[in-house]
Amino acid sequence: MANLQAIRGMNDILPDQTLSWQYLEARFRQLVQRHGYREIRFPVLEQTQLFKRSIGEVTDIVEKEMYTFDDRNGDSLSLRPEGTAGCVRAADQHGLLYNQQQRLWYQGPMFRHERPQKGRYRQFHQFGVEAFGMAGPDIDAEVIQLAALLWQELELTEYLTLQLNNIGSAGDRKHYAAALTTFLLQHESTLDDDARKRMHSNPLRVLDSKNPEVQKLLTAAPLLADYVSAESKLHFAELQHLLTAAGISFVENPRLVRGLDYYNYCVFEWTTDTLGAQGTVCGGGRYDGLVEQLGGKPTLAAGFAIGVERLVLMLEELQKIPASALQLIDIYVLIVGDGLAAQGLELARELRLAYPRLGVISHCGGGKYNHQLKRAFASGASVAVILEATAADVTGVSELKIRRLDDSGESVTVPVQAAVAKLGEFLHISAS
RNA sequence: GUGACUGUAGCUCAGCUGGUAGAGCCCUGGACUGUGACUCCGGUGGUCGCGGGUUCGAAUCCCGUCAGUCACCCCA
Numbered sequence: 001m002a003n004l005q006a007i008r009g010m011n012d013i014l015p016d017q018t019l020s021w022q023y024l025e026a027r028f029r030q031l032v033q034r035h036g037y038r039e040i041r042f043p044v045l046e047q048t049q050l051f052k053r054s055i056g057e058v059t060d061i062v063e064k065e066m067y068t069f070d071d072r073n074g075d076s077l078s079l080r081p082e083g084t085a086g087c088v089r090a091a092d093q094h095g096l097l098y099n100q101q102q103r104l105w106y107q108g109p110m111f112r113h114e115r116p117q118k119g120r121y122r123q124f125h126q127f128g129v130e131a132f133g134m135a136g137p138d139i140d141a142e143v144i145q146l147a148a149l150l151w152q153e154l155e156l157t158e159y160l161t162l163q164l165n166n167i168g169s170a171g172d173r174k175h176y177a178a179a180l181t182t183f184l185l186q187h188e189s190t191l192d193d194d195a196r197k198r199m200h201s202n203p204l205r206v207l208d209s210k211n212p213e214v215q216k217l218l219t220a221a222p223l224l225a226d227y228v229s230a231e232s233k234l235h236f237a238e239l240q241h242l243l244t245a246a247g248i249s250f251v252e253n254p255r256l257v258r259g260l261d262y263y264n265y266c267v268f269e270w271t272t273d274t275l276g277a278q279g280t281v282c283g284g285g286r287y288d289g290l291v292e293q294l295g296g297k298p299t300l301a302a303g304f305a306i307g308v309e310r311l312v313l314m315l316e317e318l319q320k321i322p323a324s325a326l327q328l329i330d331i332y333v334l335i336v337g338d339g340l341a342a343q344g345l346e347l348a349r350e351l352r353l354a355y356p357r358l359g360v361i362s363h364c365g366g367g368k369y370n371h372q373l374k375r376a377f378a379s380g381a382s383v384a385v386i387l388e389a390t391a392a393d394v395t396g397v398s399e400l401k402i403r404r405l406d407d408s409g410e411s412v413t414v415p416v417q418a419a420v421a422k423l424g425e426f427l428h429i430s431a432s
Numbered sequence: 433g434u435g436a437c438u439g440u441a442g443c444u445c446a447g448c449u450g451g452u453a454g455a456g457c458c459c460u461g462g463a464c465u466g467u468g469a470c471u472c473c474g475g476u477g478g479u480c481g482c483g484g485g486u487u488c489g490a491a492u493c494c495c496g497u498c499a500g501u502c503a504c505c506c507c508a
Binding site for chain 2: 005008059060061064065082110112113114115116117118119120124125126127128194205208258259260269276277278280281282283305306307308309310311334336368369370371372373374375376377378384386401403405407409411
């Protein structure tokens with residue numbers, strides 16, 4: 001096994017962690033479904049062309065981060081680096097977008113070939129929602145509010161900041177990019193290599209350069225805000241109004257330019273400073289042109305994606321996972337002595353039947369009293385039920401003991417027939 | 433793709449200037465003829481990431497490689 005390891009950047013999620021994941025997944029699923037979003041599932045593998053045409057040829061994702069390879073028949077396939085493209089393809093292919101409104105959500109692994117670091121992995125997971133056929137800004141606001149509600153349920157609101165920007169239409173940005181390039185060309189000598197390269201391939205990305213020299217220069221550069229259409233400004237203003245009315249605070253960030261080409265009008269990001277360098281936990285926006293770009297009828301759309309690993313990291317570091325979500329086992333049945341296996345199994349079955357929400361383990365593998373009690377404590381259960389045979393009882397016992405698994409050691413002895421009811425009393429719950 | 437740091441038992445780590453490996457935790461058996469966590473004694477468990485090189489001899493030095501961590505880039 002020593003030389004058979006997981007692929008770099010692809011993590012095994014072990015039992016200690018899956019409880020946190022399940023907690024988060026349950027909260028998210030419940031929330032989106034209460035908002036009328038329906039789940040869609042689509043393949044992990046698609047034609048490479050789908051991602052090139054949606055995300056954009058000159059984006060980092062397509063240029064250097066996709067897992068791309070040839071199928072046996074020579075077709076170029078890629079592991080999905082994000083969810084929106086596949087979601088749109090699937091929805092359109094099956095007619096879900098034909099003159100309809102749709103609220104969809106998805107969940108699953110995505111793949112990008114990047115150098116792993118905290119909060120960034122080659123296989124990572126996203127929750128996403130996509131809403132089609134609505135002109136917004138009301139739907140934009142709905143989608144953002146959905147995320148805000150999730151933070152609230154997870155008690156993360158105070159650690160997250162919403163950033164907004166209006167990036168206009170694709171046409172607006174083309175005009176702006178031309179003006180920006182002209183400006184940059186005039187000051188080429190003060191640019192660094194990175195900026196000089198991007199100036200031609202994707203000039204907007206020069207805007208978020210971290211080089212102070214470049215930033216200084218940019219204070220004199222043309223502003224995107226001067227090039228975006230009046231409609232997009234109206235849309236953006238109305239969205240802000242709706243968010244304010246909903247009590248959702250935000251900051252405008254004119255430098256917020258997302259790495260995927262398909263966005264238009266409003267884009268947004270939720271960021272945190274609790275995760276180190278990878279602070280973006282959720283990103284999204286409106287993408288009205290994408291469906292048509294992929295060959296469908298023009299369809300309005302908006303959505304976002306959440307990074308699951310990053311959220312789990314936040315929840316764990318801030319200790320926001322409720323203890324109840326981490327306790328799987330409530331009752332541990334000790335079976336001490338020979339000949340009690342059948343009675344022990346039956347008792348555990350009855351307990352599970354009576355208390356469907358509780359976890360019950362019945363001890364397997366025998367062992368002495370001490371050994372089994374130690375296991376009971378280790379399981380995290382709050383109560384032990386102790387079946388014990390004396391020399392005389394070889395096929396069953398008539399009494400058992402219920403013992404609290406804490407320092408008090410409080411216990412009661414009851415007839416086996418009364419065990420189910422007595423246990424409920426002990427735990428302050430009632431049988432179903 | 434670039435950089436810095438790291439890689440010794442399941443886990444956390446020690447091993448000084450080279451002489452073929454230890455501790456704690458965990459697990460397990462027993463001390464106290466049975467009620468976990470305390471104390472004491474014993475036991476299981478390691479190709480020292482992998483591959484080369486230097487050397488009489490390398491966990492320890494050199495090179496390469498793989499992996500981890502964090503950062504750059506970019507994003508979830």
